[in-house]
Amino acid sequence: MVITCDQTAAILIPAKFAKERFDHTGLGREVLARTISDTGTILAPILPWNVNALIIYGITGISALSYGPYAVLCFISPIITFLIGAIRFEKTADAKIEA
Numbered sequence: 001m002v003i004t005c006d007q008t009a010a011i012l013i014p015a016k017f018a019k020e021r022f023d024h025t026g027l028g029r030e031v032l033a034r035t036i037s038d039t040g041t042i043l044a045p046i047l048p049w050n051v052n053a054l055i056i057y058g059i060t061g062i063s064a065l066s067y068g069p070y071a072v073l074c075f076i077s078p079i080i081t082f083l084i085g086a087i088r089f090e091k092t093a094d095a096k097i098e099a
Contacts, residue, residue: 010043014035014036014040038081042078
């Protein structure tokens with residue numbers, strides 16, 4: 001996403017390479033989809049050279065650097081996703097050990 005200026009790459013590339021890993025660990029595809037949407041797509045508007053930021057600037061005249069500090073969800077969502085993923089993975093691993 002940082003290089004291509006579009007979140008499509010941030011959706012397709014991780015989905016292609018991570019789906020087997022998610023299947024191997026027992027995590028469902030819905031978890032993969034949520035992880036991608038909470039990390040790859042939500043960060044797009046805060047990159048000044050991204051299409052989303054350019055559209056926002058074109059419509060409102062406000063640059064990504066100006067609204068970036070106020071885009072709290074864009075920064076918090078990936079952190080929460082990783083925390084939830086770590087907790088779920090730990091619970092799944094504990095359940096497999098007990099079984």
